[in-house]
Amino acid sequence: MATLLPKLIAACAVALASAGMCVPAAAAGTTAAAKEKHPKAEKVLKAQARKKPSKKAKAAVAGVAVAGAATAAVVAADPLEVNEPDITDTxxxxxxxxxxxxxxxxxxxxxxxxxxxxxxxxxxxxxxxxxxxxxxxxxxxxxxxxxxxxxxxxxxxxxxxxxxxxxxxxxxxxxxxxxxxxxxxxxx
Structure with missing residues (x-):
């Protein structure tokens, strides 16, 4: 479980980045530190941008989406499973x-x-x-x-x-x- 969490977070970050929902700090240009470029960091960032998400990362993102939908479906399908039942006339x-x-x-x-x-x-x-x-x-x-x-x-x-x-x-x-x-x- 402990090794799955970092992979899941990385997969979610990749999915959000590919959807254009998050912008790197350097691209935003909000601070002076973000404007400085480090050669090794730049190489790593370029390599990560070129790398496609692995099958495991895609499966993890899909699994999280399916699990979330299944949980929502269970709660929506039978709210009495979670909420207290009505006991009038019993x-x-x-x-x-x-x-x-x-x-x-x-x-x-x-x-x-x-x-x-x-x-x-x-x-x-x-x-x-x-x-x-x-x-x-x-x-x-x-x-x-x-x-x-x-x-x-x-x-x-x-x-x-x-x-x-x-x-x-x-x-x-x-x-x-x-x-x-x-x-x-x-x-x-």
Missing amino acids: KVTEYACELNNKVTIYTNETDDSHIALRWKHRLHRLSRVGTTTGALRFENPHWGLIWIGIPAKGILLDSKLNRQLANECKNAEQSAIVAAAPADAVKS
Whole structure:
């Protein structure tokens, strides 16, 4: 990454210079120091002007343009991925997790392909991802959040840092089932 940055800057400078968007200080004639000419510097400048940009430099400039356009397209395509979702008219389910963590899920009856998840005082919109196991899996690739809901519990993961954020998350209904199970076992 460290070696790519100077190459990228040089490629951008070449692209701007070829487009006529930047003018060398000597051509502008703004200072007396710029009017002085050094023979070696003049040779180097002439050699650089004659040299065509390499294929790598052209690819780097094109890559930066494509990456910028792709980022703008993602933000323009789905602004709710970045901005907080609207949670009016939603069903609220609160989960108590281990280590005293709390997760709140907001679901809309008309839209089962998205949920809003509150984690650490921030609201995130997650989209459903299909699974072969039947578990409910929702992801937000922008923030790297993954919510996996199974009948016994829920888990919140951070895919960017590859770690669990909250585990053993249970809502009131799931906690009631766990509390009732030992009482039934004692009776038998």
